[in-house]
Amino acid sequence: MILFMDNAPGVPVTRNGELRLVPVHEANSDRERQWWRSSVIYQIYPRSFRDLRGDGIGDLPGITTEIPTLAELDIDAIWLSPFYVSPQKDAGYDVADYCDVDPLFGTLHDFDNLVTTAKNHGIRVIVDLVPNHCSDQHALFQAALAAPENSPARDMFIFRNGTGEHGENPPNNWQSHFGGPAWTRVRNPDGTSGQWYLHLFDSSQPDFNWDNPAVHDEFERILRFWLDRGVGGFRVDVAHALIKKSGLPDWGGRADGASSEGFPGEAAPMFGQAGIHDIYRSWRKILDEYDDDRVLCAEANVDPLDRLTDWVRSDEMHQTFNFAYLHHPWDPNELRRIITTSLEAFDKVGAPTTWVLSNHDVVRHVSRLGLKGNELRLGDGIGPDDAQPDHAVGLARARAATLLMLALPGGVYLYQGEELGLPDHTLIQEEFRQDPTFHRSEGLRIGRDGSRVPLPWQADAPSYGFSSTGKSWLPQPDVWGANARDVQQRNPDSTLNLYRDALALRRELGLGHGSLAWWPERDAEGLIAFVNGNVLAAMNMGTEPVELPEFEIIRESSPCAMEHTRLRPNRAVWMRVPSQAPGG
Incomplete structure (x- = not known):
């Protein structure tokens, strides 16, 4: 079988036994092969990684x-x-000092040692x-509380007078991500009620006022x-979220x-304002002063996808998270749409697309993927009283989804423990929960503790x-022993060894810098498949086995994923395409 790349958009077709593929993304040229365009970045949640000091909280020496x-x-x-x-x-996202290490985790010397050791590898x-935002214990916020209204110290944050006859109501109707109002009223030194300050997250996390040049100076120092x-x-x-719309208007979304x-995300007055991009342009210039290709990656949760690319234009950030991909349903048509639109959108600004399946949030x-539905929102979890995931189905799907993701061109983010096939701890009891989402919502939202064990x-x-x-610091589930790294190291079919093999092959085959063209699935219901270079990556998201070509198998997501020439449900495979030629 000869494969042809059809330069015209449309439905792929076969003609005289020659298979035509529709290209979506071209491989990077040699001059565009910066490390971050195909990077694999592993997220570490320090308090849960490895504890060498014995206090139950992970630390920098453990890393x-x-x-x-x-x-x-x-x-x-x-x-x-x-x-x-x-x-x-809020597990460290409430920062009291940006230029020092919390004693929970070690010292600046420990950090320097970590950087050196990592560099050596x-x-x-x-x-x-x-x-x-920062912590309400940060020296700048404490100074703001002690300072009078309209002072330079207060102008580092977003203080406003309240509404109502005596200022007893918040300045607007904005709500916190963690539940409840996004405003807290302070007490004046004489004990009277004072102004309100904005916190899009917990009340202990006041938002900085990025309309103030002094805030810019402070963060350039930190960088x-x-x-x-x-x-x-x-x-x-x-x-x-750094810049808020002038006047802080109400928001009903x-x-x-x-x-x-009725409330498109692009209209939200607390997110995605144009002035943000000037901040990141100035930061990019700072990073460009340093050697070794330092990078900026945005956690920018905005929609639609085309807006997300504003953060990664050539003079701004290098990468941004792809939340559309993170939250994709178990549906091949929707997944194909997300991958296509992602690559097309990011290619327009010359930026790599990133792919991620798990993180600490x-x-x-x-x-x-073991749930019957896909209704979880960012920041929500699964609790003991909820319907529990089917672990066997979830693990098979997770392994398949990972293998498919690692074949995609662009950057990849991994979250600690996913290489062990870890599930969430869904049975944590209320008395052990620490996520402010759980407490501020009075238990209506389970929060994120289950992914942070x-x-x-x-x-x-x-x-x-x-x-x-x-x-x-958080209870571990009783089943953790079967997921332990030492057990998986000895099992050639383990999730750990799947990750090791696939990541090594990804680099060897140059998939991160590669191309993508959709494979013509024809009547194969549930199949999603594409060609990157000379690799066919396929995943069966349906309920019945699907037929694939008799190509050489490079890697399967699970043992016996292929039954002769048929890919089993909830499985994925990489196959070597025997030949490929350009055609017109």
Whole structure:
């Protein structure tokens, strides 16, 4: 069979035994092969990774110890969720000092040692930056509370007078992501009620006022502090929220700014304002002063997809998360649409597309794909009283989805523990929950604790090898032993070895810098398949086996995924295309 790439859009066809594919994305040229265009970045949630000090909370020395283990996954970088000084009311996303390490995690010396060790293994260290808000314990906010109205200290944050006869009502109707009003009223030094301050998240996380040039200066100082220590770049938390619309008008849509009936996300006054892009242009110039191709990645949760590319124009950020892909349903037509529109949109601005299936804010994809429905919102979880996922189905689908994702051109983000096939801990009892989402919503939203449970390293050790004393800041499920790394290392069919093999093959075959053309599925219901270079990647999202060509199998998502020439449901495969020629 000869494969042809049809340059014209339309439905792929076969003609005289010659198969025509429709190209969507071309391979990067040699001059466009910067590391971040095809990068594999592994997210570490420090408090749950590895605890060497025995207090039940993961630490920086624990991460450093396991750098050789991570290097076995053939990753390009690690991204550390916040490790800064913090009261930890939102797991470190409430920062009290951006230029120091919280004693929970270690010291600046420990951080420097981590960067050096990672560099020696060819791994960059990317740090989480939280520029939208800080902790109410931050020195700048404490100074603002002590200062009079309209003072320079208060102007670092968004303080406003309340509405109503005595200012007893919030300045507008905005709601917090974690539930309840997005405004809290302060007490004046004389005990009287004062102004209100804005917090799009917890009340302990006041939003900075990015209309104030002094805020810009402060964060440029912070950027240089960490760049000078050798970090490979920054993942920017809620990168779409820094600038608010002038006048702070009321908003009747969702608190997270996602589109809803009558309220398109692009109209949300607290997100996606044009002035944000000037901030990131100035940051890009700073990073470009440093060597080794430092990067900026945006957590910009905006829609529609075409708007997302504004964050990765050539003079702004290098990457942004693809939330449409993260939340894709188990439906081949919708997944094909998301991949196509993503590649087309990002290609228009010359940026790589990124792909991700799990992170610390969502239910792990093993559990998410084991649910009958797909109704979870960002920040929601699965609790003991909810319908429980089918673990066998979820794991098979997760392995398949991962293999397909790793064949896509662009960058990939992995979340710690997904290489072990970890599910969410869905049975955590109320008394152990720590996510502010759960507490601010009075339990109506389960929150994100289930995806943040400490990792299992050794099946027979206390706390499964996470801590030297057996302590664990969140309870681990009883089934963790079967997922432990030492068990999976010995099993050639384990999820860990699937990740190792697929990641090594991804680099060897150049898939991250590659191309994409859709395979003509014809009547194969449930199949999603594409060609990248000389690799056919296929996944069966249906309920019946589907026929594939008799090509050489490179890697299967599960043992016996292929029955002769048929791909089983909830499975994926990479196959080597025997020949390919350009045609017209």
